[in-house]
Amino acid sequence: MKFIQPHPQLNRRESLQRMGIGLGTLGLAGILAQDAAQGASPQGVLDPKPAHFAPRAKHIIHLFMNGGPSQVDTFDPKPALEKYNGERPPGAELKTERRTGGLLMSPFKFRRYGESGLEVSDLFPKVGECIDDICVIRSMHTNIPNHEPSLLMMNSGETQPTRPAMGSWLLYGLGTENQNLPGFVVLCPGKPVVGPQLWSNSFLPGVFQGTHINHAKDVDPKKVIEHINNTHLTKSAQRQQLDLLTKMNQIHLEQRGGQDHRLDARIESLEMAFRMQAEAQDVFDLGKETKEIREAYGTGQFANGCLAARRLVESGVRMVQVYYGNGQPWDDHGNIKSHADKAKNVDQPIAALIKDLKQRDLLKDTLIIWGGEFGRTPVAENGNGRDHNHHGFSMWLAGGGIKGGMAYGSTDEFGFAAVENKVHVHDLHATILHLMGLDHEKLTYRYSGRDFRLTDVHGRVVQEVIA
């Protein structure tokens, strides 16, 4: 898809038609994209656009365990750690960011779940119950054992802050279904390390940026989107005010011959903003859920985030990220047992989310992604902690086109490095785009003399995990 710089005062499609140039010459998709790029109308730029091929998923919920959860304590059981506990046998000598010691056996027990019998640790008993809907990728790897570069890599496919986020790429490629809501929402109590660059549009137009919602205190519908709440006029007074504004804008338009697509667009956009006030607040009002649903998700920031994510996806939002917390909470250098506190906060809500989506028949259209920016070492740091590990880690996918109840790829004997069917973050991105109906090699944006891609010059669609 080529993307042309905006140009004022024209509707390319109309003008081309009038000029008698057939759509065939440029290709419909190209023209649509160009119209969209110009932001010619609010229905243009973020309007749903046809995918490259039939999508398996329409929405994404990315549950981001920022800080980097440990694979050998969650979804990648390694009995060898028990055998060699405290030792550093050959093969466990990989370099990570800090000094590490001998192997550290997991303090958590693993048990088998579901028909598939996949093993999940005691940190995630409720997620374990859903394992037959989940595909665990045990052979993830990334480039650098550091939070910032790896967060950027997971979100934008590059370790420096110079590329658009995956959510921005998706909006650019697919638009979004509900024009009254932002198409790419990032829920985080506070802000993850790196911050806004993780949901940045970068060189894509600003309209594709993610909308960050800090729900540290609560999901307050009045505050979630900037300026969403009208605090100074009654609804009817604001309606009167908007009517006057529309009339004046109409007069202005007529004084200019009555034909200017952009003037029209802003008039419509004002109406849409007026409607958005109510609709957006409605979506974020968790109080509208039943008691049963609220109880199923439980309480706490992450539970609220999951529930809000479901409501957003249900309303047509393209991509929702739910970060675990401010900073990098899963970064347990000191004591890996601290994983338990965090797992306790996420296990129930995640399981509830999967079940809730399934029961609403939304799971088939919604791809759930679980994971951090990297994993952790099987060797100990500071006695009972674990260091960052980019050589190998686990993530899991569920819903939208994913084969459930399977593990893909594997790490070595100790869970240190991915060895079999390795999946780089670029491969994960290629696979996610594929599930969304996009060819990662064709979703390009011309900028600075190059056609940029989310996957740069990399990426392999992991067909094996697709149902």
Add this chain to the structure above:
Amino acid sequence: MSLVPVLALCPSWAIGDEPKPPATAEEIEFFETRIRPVLVEHCDQCHSGTAKNIQGGLRLDSKAAAQTGGDSGPAVVPGNVGESLLIDALKYDGFEMPPKGKLPESVIEDFTRWIEMGAPDPRVETEVVETTIDFDEAVRFWSFQPIAATDPPVVENKDWPTSQIDLFTLAKMEQLGLSPVDQASKHALIRRATFDLIGLPPTPEEVAHFLNDDSTSAFETVVNRLLESEHYGERWGRYWLDVARYSEDQAHTFAVRANTNGYRYRDWVIQSFNNDLPYNDFVRLQIAGDLMEPSSEGNYDHLIALGFFGLGAQYYKNSDKAKAMADELDDRVDTLTRGFLGLTVSCARCHDHKFDPIPTQDYYSLAGIFSSSRLHNAPLCTQEEISRYNEGQNVIKQAENEVKQFYADAKVAVAETRVHQIADYMEAAWRIRIAETAGNKEVKKELAEAKSLSEFLLSRWVNFLDPKQQGKVAALKEWHERTAKAVEVNEESIALVQLLAQQFQDRVNREIRIRDGLIDPSSSDDGPLHTPGSPRFATPIVTKARPTATIRADIRGAKELYLIVSDGGNGQSCDHADWISPKLIGDQGELKLTELRWRKHEGVEPKLNTNYTGKTIRVGGKEYSEGIGVHASSTLIFDLPEGYDYFEAVGGLDNSGTDQNGCGDQASVQFYVYTEKPVNEPILNLVLGKDGPLAVPDNELEAFLEGPEKERLITLKDTVERAKKAAPPMYAIAHSYTEGKPADMKVFIRGNPARQREVAPRRFLRVLAGEERSPYTSGSGRLELANAIAHPDNPLTARVMVNRIWQHHFGRGIVGTPSNFGKLGDAPTHPALLDFLASKFMEQGWSIKKLHRDIMLSSTYRLAAESDSQNTELDADNRYLWRANRRRLDIEAWRDTLLDVSGQLDRTMGGVSTQLNDSNNLRRTVYAKISRHELDSLLRLFDFPDPNITSATRTETTVPQQQLFVLNSAFMINQSKAFAKRLHEEATGDDSSKIGRAFELAYGRSPTDAELALGLEYLSVEKAPDDKLTRWESYAQVILGSNELIYID
């Protein structure tokens, strides 16, 4: 180092090994029948010279290429199957080749055998071609051709043109059958010109003046006035700041130093536009100002101008530093070449540019110039001013150190003077607990006063003795056990508590005396003999201010010696400690511990006769030749020989730790001597230590001082304050750029810093400077680069800038991609006009203001924004400029206009950046802080570009979130209220006159009858009681939020 050890590491067969004999006929046969056909069939398509795009940088069509390998390393290592990535790929291990499907096992076995036999390969070496660019052909591309000043074309309609520019545009129109629409109304024209040049609306008076000026030069007068306005630079400087990806911080979180002086560069850009600094100088100063003479003595603009690079991206370098540094160089090359030359040289970082004549080597030639330069916070003052500042800071630091030392001394002294009160504290704490259990919370003060105790310390004692702490302090075991039942205050329980408290106090006293070497442990008068597991000796906490402590411990009867250094309670950072001149003393004489090797150690490896870092032991600036250097926490264990009674040493905190920045000032350790494995934490540490119940925190210490001590502290503090006042303030700095170590870079194969090819001499681009261009020899080469870019023969520099200026007047450049004049950029719509303007630009001394004047006085610029159906059919995009483009104000101009119309705009220029999210910020938007980490939400909402990368054109989007800002933001509400207030003040008549004034101020015109009627009708309605805005205020909001205010004809 000699060669011997290196050779020793080589496997024996490598030494003197004969070169491998040439392949036998059988081996060649094997290659030709089993290997070559497979390579041709399955690999050549992507990995040979005939490949359309060579994948992964790997070629397999020659012996050398296969053994050199691609991005990931050598594909074939003769004789070594494990190292040969080709085998991994065939086995689908890490790579999966060929991608269409794994080859049969038998083929993989053939390849394995072939490599084992030494990979015989008869194929003729093909030279790895450096570049395949045909430069002779490439320079014919329009943008590399010299700027040719051709005569303007002849046109049919002789009446329309008023300037030479018009001849070019009209000729195009006539050629295409287009005809220009009417000229814009004077009203539209003055609004357009005013927004164009200063980004603010004309005042009603300026409009009236222009409408009444019937002279032919009326518009020229307006243009000249606007070009002289100081607000001109605020408008046009901002356009350049987009190109310069100006910002004041970095995108990431960790270890970011904000560029708080970044605003100086922004202000310099604004002033440069206002002063009409010739563009060639503007270019040269931003690339190499530090290597140029200042314009006058005491002027530092040449250093500030380097903010172009000095404010560039700094990436996180904690891991993979080489890549992060290469990425930073890429930021410089990219911003330089796109910004000044309209070339996308960064595309050549990993391979030759796919479309433009830029070989990879050229990229590294430029990158080498930047790797030979470095970021620099340049002082904007004389060396004397710097010295005066440093001197002032030294005085402050010295005074502060004296205060610190006073605290360090006083704290220990204060704590120790209160040891005799331990028993009183303990009894009082016990009484408080009982009272509080009974609900009486008021007793503390009373109890403290009764025994002259500190209330603060008493609280600490209460916590220290809290039964919940039971088990933590072994020495309090008896206290906890026996007082647990003493829950009532009576004679018996008081006696018990007093006894136990006195025992604890005696214990502490005894430890102090052991520490100070005052006790003879054999004397029964001094209490029981040494308790196994407790220290024989402990020093006070040793700090930078008190870096040594004398140690003498009685070790009679002991078999082992444990020398322990703790971190002093505040963490281990910078805690380099030494046991200086450690020795055992007995009847038979002395034994140096440095001659007696320790049996075991815990912690970091100790060093004999040096400090922990391996350098000479240095404590308090004094050097020692004998001792053991350790890093806290550390334990040394010695087996004691018979016949020694005392251990002596000096414990020292080494300068190698305390001289470090950051933690050095806070370093502290404590030395202990044990003769058995320690059983629990030393009592002295617990009681007198930093958080112990006798320790006073710094901010409370003063309350414990009396008389001369107190006065001394006041004097010392006063000295600090006076030093601070006397010290000259920090001199101004600029985030600038300076020379580093000049060195050429090597080409990174596929952009990978770990894999390097030939040297890329520092020099200019071949397509612009020719094959025989000379390498740069003066320092980094930046000045030579700057001169090459600003040279009048450079075909790009003038064209690119002229096009940028044109773009901001017309909404689109003559070249639609202002930072890409390469093949993938747009072709110019008016190439001859572009050259005409570029050559005139240089002729007129690279004056941007003259260029504005030329453009704005043309008939082309003055066209109306109206449509025309006939023209539309031929050129709906208006590429050929038959009318003016209606333009939406960018966020800066729109926000500034809202403030101006409401009467609130603060026109102060320059200085430290302001926060836009403060709805009371009334400054122009160009003065807002621009953050790479978190761009202000208003800027982002209205299409401000990401300042992490250079930007040529702003996209324009229309989304509801923008209109939410119009409807609901505090900023809009503030302006609406202010605007309504202004209307009431300035228009004293009826509502009609106020509406008239509103239109004049906002739109520069009077309302039509219909508009007036609409307004009056709206205002006639009463506001509802719950509305917080008056009807006038909400009407004002409508005027401000309208299309007419944001779209300019």
